Amino acid sequence: MTGLATIRILLVDDHPVVRAGLSGLLSSQPDLEVVGEASNGLEALDLLEKQKPDVILMDLRMPQMDGVSAIRQIRAKFPKVQVLVLTTYDTDSEIVRAVEAGATGYLLKDVPREELFRAVRLCARGEAVLSPPIAARLLGRMRGPAEENLSVRELEVLSLVARGLSNKEIARKLKISEATVKTHLLHTFGKLGVDDRTAAVTVALERGILRLES
Structure with a gap:
Protein backbone atom coordinates (compact mmCIF):
# COMPACT_ATOMS: atom_id res chain seq x y z
CA MET A 1 0.00 0.00 0.00
CA GLU A 127 -7.31 13.24 19.91
CA ALA A 128 -10.55 13.64 21.84
CA VAL A 129 -13.66 14.53 19.84
CA LEU A 130 -17.33 15.23 20.59
CA SER A 131 -20.14 15.69 18.09
CA PRO A 132 -21.63 19.22 18.35
CA PRO A 133 -24.95 18.05 19.90
CA ILE A 134 -23.03 16.21 22.63
CA ALA A 135 -20.85 19.24 23.33
CA ALA A 136 -24.03 21.31 23.59
CA ARG A 137 -25.61 18.84 26.02
CA LEU A 138 -22.56 18.85 28.26
CA LEU A 139 -22.46 22.64 28.14
CA GLY A 140 -26.11 22.79 29.19
CA ARG A 141 -25.32 20.46 32.06
CA MET A 142 -22.59 22.77 33.30
CA ARG A 143 -24.31 26.17 33.22
CA GLY A 144 -22.38 29.20 34.41
CA PRO A 145 -19.23 31.02 33.33
CA ALA A 146 -16.98 28.53 31.57
CA GLU A 147 -13.84 29.83 33.24
CA GLU A 148 -15.35 29.11 36.66
CA ASN A 149 -16.26 25.56 35.60
CA LEU A 150 -12.89 24.63 34.10
CA SER A 151 -10.82 22.90 36.75
CA VAL A 152 -7.20 23.84 37.39
CA ARG A 153 -6.08 20.66 35.62
CA GLU A 154 -8.38 21.30 32.64
CA LEU A 155 -6.93 24.80 32.28
CA GLU A 156 -3.43 23.35 32.54
CA VAL A 157 -4.13 20.82 29.79
CA LEU A 158 -5.79 23.42 27.56
CA SER A 159 -2.91 25.86 27.96
CA LEU A 160 -0.49 23.14 26.83
CA VAL A 161 -2.73 22.37 23.84
CA ALA A 162 -2.56 26.09 22.99
CA ARG A 163 1.25 25.82 23.05
CA GLY A 164 1.06 23.07 20.41
CA LEU A 165 1.80 20.02 22.59
CA SER A 166 0.33 16.64 21.63
CA ASN A 167 -1.67 14.53 24.09
CA LYS A 168 1.39 12.32 24.62
CA GLU A 169 3.61 15.34 25.36
CA ILE A 170 1.01 16.79 27.74
CA ALA A 171 0.73 13.47 29.56
CA ARG A 172 4.50 13.30 29.96
CA LYS A 173 4.77 16.91 31.14
CA LEU A 174 1.96 16.63 33.70
CA LYS A 175 2.90 13.05 34.71
CA ILE A 176 -0.57 11.71 33.95
CA SER A 177 -1.81 9.13 31.43
CA GLU A 178 -2.88 9.97 27.88
CA ALA A 179 -6.35 8.64 28.74
CA THR A 180 -6.58 11.19 31.56
CA VAL A 181 -5.53 13.99 29.17
CA LYS A 182 -8.31 12.96 26.77
CA THR A 183 -10.87 12.87 29.58
CA HIS A 184 -9.90 16.39 30.66
CA LEU A 185 -10.20 17.57 27.05
CA LEU A 186 -13.62 15.98 26.57
CA HIS A 187 -14.89 17.64 29.75
CA THR A 188 -13.42 20.95 28.52
CA PHE A 189 -15.09 20.57 25.10
CA GLY A 190 -18.44 20.07 26.81
CA LYS A 191 -17.99 23.07 29.06
CA LEU A 192 -16.97 25.33 26.17
CA GLY A 193 -19.57 23.93 23.75
CA VAL A 194 -17.00 22.90 21.12
CA ASP A 195 -16.10 19.63 19.41
CA ASP A 196 -12.31 19.63 19.03
CA ARG A 197 -9.08 20.99 20.54
CA THR A 198 -8.57 23.78 17.99
CA ALA A 199 -12.03 25.18 18.68
CA ALA A 200 -11.48 24.85 22.43
CA VAL A 201 -8.31 26.96 22.30
CA THR A 202 -9.99 29.53 20.02
CA VAL A 203 -13.03 29.93 22.30
CA ALA A 204 -10.88 30.02 25.45
CA LEU A 205 -8.73 32.79 23.95
CA GLU A 206 -11.80 34.74 22.80
CA ARG A 207 -13.33 34.57 26.28
CA GLY A 208 -10.11 35.44 28.05
CA ILE A 209 -9.95 32.05 29.77
CA LEU A 210 -6.52 31.59 28.20
CA ARG A 211 -4.06 34.31 27.32
CA LEU A 212 -1.31 34.07 24.76
CA GLU A 213 2.14 34.32 26.27
CA SER A 214 4.07 37.33 25.03
Whole structure:
Protein backbone atom coordinates (compact mmCIF):
# COMPACT_ATOMS: atom_id res chain seq x y z
CA MET A 1 0.00 0.00 0.00
CA THR A 2 1.12 3.53 -0.75
CA GLY A 3 0.01 6.90 0.53
CA LEU A 4 -1.96 7.18 3.77
CA ALA A 5 -1.44 4.72 6.60
CA THR A 6 -4.50 2.53 7.05
CA ILE A 7 -6.58 2.97 10.21
CA ARG A 8 -7.82 -0.43 11.43
CA ILE A 9 -11.37 -0.31 12.82
CA LEU A 10 -13.39 -2.77 14.93
CA LEU A 11 -17.19 -2.32 14.87
CA VAL A 12 -19.09 -3.19 18.06
CA ASP A 13 -22.90 -3.03 17.78
CA ASP A 14 -25.62 -5.58 18.48
CA HIS A 15 -27.50 -4.75 15.25
CA PRO A 16 -26.09 -6.56 12.17
CA VAL A 17 -27.70 -4.06 9.79
CA VAL A 18 -25.96 -1.15 11.57
CA ARG A 19 -22.62 -2.95 11.39
CA ALA A 20 -23.10 -3.71 7.69
CA GLY A 21 -23.99 -0.08 6.95
CA LEU A 22 -21.02 1.27 8.87
CA SER A 23 -18.67 -1.23 7.26
CA GLY A 24 -19.73 -0.18 3.77
CA LEU A 25 -19.51 3.50 4.66
CA LEU A 26 -16.07 3.31 6.26
CA SER A 27 -14.67 1.06 3.56
CA SER A 28 -15.38 3.77 0.99
CA GLN A 29 -12.39 5.66 2.41
CA PRO A 30 -8.93 4.55 1.22
CA ASP A 31 -7.35 5.03 4.66
CA LEU A 32 -10.06 3.24 6.69
CA GLU A 33 -10.31 -0.54 7.00
CA VAL A 34 -12.88 -2.52 9.01
CA VAL A 35 -10.96 -5.50 10.40
CA GLY A 36 -13.67 -7.07 12.52
CA GLU A 37 -17.19 -6.92 13.94
CA ALA A 38 -18.62 -7.81 17.34
CA SER A 39 -22.18 -7.80 18.70
CA ASN A 40 -21.25 -7.00 22.32
CA GLY A 41 -18.37 -6.04 24.60
CA LEU A 42 -17.33 -9.63 25.36
CA GLU A 43 -16.93 -10.46 21.67
CA ALA A 44 -14.98 -7.23 21.19
CA LEU A 45 -12.50 -8.15 23.92
CA ASP A 46 -12.02 -11.59 22.32
CA LEU A 47 -11.30 -10.02 18.93
CA LEU A 48 -8.92 -7.30 20.12
CA GLU A 49 -5.77 -9.40 20.43
CA LYS A 50 -6.26 -11.04 17.04
CA GLN A 51 -7.42 -8.06 14.96
CA LYS A 52 -5.28 -5.33 16.59
CA PRO A 53 -7.55 -2.37 15.69
CA ASP A 54 -6.49 1.24 16.05
CA VAL A 55 -10.03 2.48 16.70
CA ILE A 56 -13.13 0.76 18.06
CA LEU A 57 -16.55 2.16 17.10
CA MET A 58 -18.61 1.21 20.16
CA ASP A 59 -22.34 1.23 20.81
CA LEU A 60 -23.40 1.58 24.46
CA ARG A 61 -26.43 -0.63 25.10
CA MET A 62 -25.71 -4.23 24.15
CA PRO A 63 -26.43 -7.67 25.66
CA GLN A 64 -23.88 -9.62 27.78
CA MET A 65 -21.50 -6.68 28.19
CA ASP A 66 -22.51 -3.07 27.60
CA GLY A 67 -20.32 -0.40 26.03
CA VAL A 68 -19.21 1.36 29.21
CA SER A 69 -18.09 -1.90 30.85
CA ALA A 70 -16.26 -2.87 27.67
CA ILE A 71 -14.54 0.54 27.45
CA ARG A 72 -13.20 0.17 31.01
CA GLN A 73 -11.73 -3.27 30.25
CA ILE A 74 -10.32 -2.20 26.89
CA ARG A 75 -8.62 0.84 28.42
CA ALA A 76 -7.12 -1.37 31.15
CA LYS A 77 -5.89 -4.16 28.85
CA PHE A 78 -5.23 -2.32 25.57
CA PRO A 79 -4.45 1.30 26.50
CA LYS A 80 -3.24 2.22 22.99
CA VAL A 81 -6.57 1.33 21.38
CA GLN A 82 -8.89 4.32 20.97
CA VAL A 83 -12.63 3.93 21.59
CA LEU A 84 -15.10 6.13 19.73
CA VAL A 85 -18.65 5.80 21.06
CA LEU A 86 -21.27 5.78 18.29
CA THR A 87 -24.76 5.55 19.73
CA THR A 88 -28.32 6.85 19.66
CA TYR A 89 -28.21 7.65 23.39
CA ASP A 90 -27.47 11.26 24.31
CA THR A 91 -28.51 11.44 27.96
CA ASP A 92 -26.12 13.26 30.29
CA SER A 93 -25.47 10.16 32.38
CA GLU A 94 -24.59 8.02 29.32
CA ILE A 95 -22.18 10.65 28.00
CA VAL A 96 -20.43 11.20 31.32
CA ARG A 97 -20.15 7.46 32.08
CA ALA A 98 -18.59 6.76 28.68
CA VAL A 99 -16.12 9.64 28.95
CA GLU A 100 -15.13 8.71 32.48
CA ALA A 101 -14.67 5.06 31.42
CA GLY A 102 -12.06 6.25 28.92
CA ALA A 103 -13.81 6.86 25.59
CA THR A 104 -11.72 9.00 23.25
CA GLY A 105 -14.83 10.45 21.60
CA TYR A 106 -18.63 10.39 21.56
CA LEU A 107 -20.82 10.64 18.45
CA LEU A 108 -24.50 10.14 17.72
CA LYS A 109 -25.55 7.75 14.95
CA ASP A 110 -27.14 10.52 12.91
CA VAL A 111 -23.73 12.17 12.49
CA PRO A 112 -22.96 13.19 8.85
CA ARG A 113 -20.61 10.75 7.13
CA GLU A 114 -17.80 13.30 6.71
CA GLU A 115 -17.97 14.08 10.43
CA LEU A 116 -17.72 10.35 11.20
CA PHE A 117 -14.65 9.96 8.96
CA ARG A 118 -13.04 13.01 10.57
CA ALA A 119 -13.76 11.73 14.08
CA VAL A 120 -12.27 8.31 13.34
CA ARG A 121 -9.09 9.94 12.00
CA LEU A 122 -8.82 12.25 15.02
CA CYS A 123 -9.35 9.35 17.44
CA ALA A 124 -6.73 7.27 15.65
CA ARG A 125 -4.26 10.05 16.51
CA GLY A 126 -5.44 9.93 20.13
CA GLU A 127 -7.31 13.24 19.91
CA ALA A 128 -10.55 13.64 21.84
CA VAL A 129 -13.66 14.53 19.84
CA LEU A 130 -17.33 15.23 20.59
CA SER A 131 -20.14 15.69 18.09
CA PRO A 132 -21.63 19.22 18.35
CA PRO A 133 -24.95 18.05 19.90
CA ILE A 134 -23.03 16.21 22.63
CA ALA A 135 -20.85 19.24 23.33
CA ALA A 136 -24.03 21.31 23.59
CA ARG A 137 -25.61 18.84 26.02
CA LEU A 138 -22.56 18.85 28.26
CA LEU A 139 -22.46 22.64 28.14
CA GLY A 140 -26.11 22.79 29.19
CA ARG A 141 -25.32 20.46 32.06
CA MET A 142 -22.59 22.77 33.30
CA ARG A 143 -24.31 26.17 33.22
CA GLY A 144 -22.38 29.20 34.41
CA PRO A 145 -19.23 31.02 33.33
CA ALA A 146 -16.98 28.53 31.57
CA GLU A 147 -13.84 29.83 33.24
CA GLU A 148 -15.35 29.11 36.66
CA ASN A 149 -16.26 25.56 35.60
CA LEU A 150 -12.89 24.63 34.10
CA SER A 151 -10.82 22.90 36.75
CA VAL A 152 -7.20 23.84 37.39
CA ARG A 153 -6.08 20.66 35.62
CA GLU A 154 -8.38 21.30 32.64
CA LEU A 155 -6.93 24.80 32.28
CA GLU A 156 -3.43 23.35 32.54
CA VAL A 157 -4.13 20.82 29.79
CA LEU A 158 -5.79 23.42 27.56
CA SER A 159 -2.91 25.86 27.96
CA LEU A 160 -0.49 23.14 26.83
CA VAL A 161 -2.73 22.37 23.84
CA ALA A 162 -2.56 26.09 22.99
CA ARG A 163 1.25 25.82 23.05
CA GLY A 164 1.06 23.07 20.41
CA LEU A 165 1.80 20.02 22.59
CA SER A 166 0.33 16.64 21.63
CA ASN A 167 -1.67 14.53 24.09
CA LYS A 168 1.39 12.32 24.62
CA GLU A 169 3.61 15.34 25.36
CA ILE A 170 1.01 16.79 27.74
CA ALA A 171 0.73 13.47 29.56
CA ARG A 172 4.50 13.30 29.96
CA LYS A 173 4.77 16.91 31.14
CA LEU A 174 1.96 16.63 33.70
CA LYS A 175 2.90 13.05 34.71
CA ILE A 176 -0.57 11.71 33.95
CA SER A 177 -1.81 9.13 31.43
CA GLU A 178 -2.88 9.97 27.88
CA ALA A 179 -6.35 8.64 28.74
CA THR A 180 -6.58 11.19 31.56
CA VAL A 181 -5.53 13.99 29.17
CA LYS A 182 -8.31 12.96 26.77
CA THR A 183 -10.87 12.87 29.58
CA HIS A 184 -9.90 16.39 30.66
CA LEU A 185 -10.20 17.57 27.05
CA LEU A 186 -13.62 15.98 26.57
CA HIS A 187 -14.89 17.64 29.75
CA THR A 188 -13.42 20.95 28.52
CA PHE A 189 -15.09 20.57 25.10
CA GLY A 190 -18.44 20.07 26.81
CA LYS A 191 -17.99 23.07 29.06
CA LEU A 192 -16.97 25.33 26.17
CA GLY A 193 -19.57 23.93 23.75
CA VAL A 194 -17.00 22.90 21.12
CA ASP A 195 -16.10 19.63 19.41
CA ASP A 196 -12.31 19.63 19.03
CA ARG A 197 -9.08 20.99 20.54
CA THR A 198 -8.57 23.78 17.99
CA ALA A 199 -12.03 25.18 18.68
CA ALA A 200 -11.48 24.85 22.43
CA VAL A 201 -8.31 26.96 22.30
CA THR A 202 -9.99 29.53 20.02
CA VAL A 203 -13.03 29.93 22.30
CA ALA A 204 -10.88 30.02 25.45
CA LEU A 205 -8.73 32.79 23.95
CA GLU A 206 -11.80 34.74 22.80
CA ARG A 207 -13.33 34.57 26.28
CA GLY A 208 -10.11 35.44 28.05
CA ILE A 209 -9.95 32.05 29.77
CA LEU A 210 -6.52 31.59 28.20
CA ARG A 211 -4.06 34.31 27.32
CA LEU A 212 -1.31 34.07 24.76
CA GLU A 213 2.14 34.32 26.27
CA SER A 214 4.07 37.33 25.03
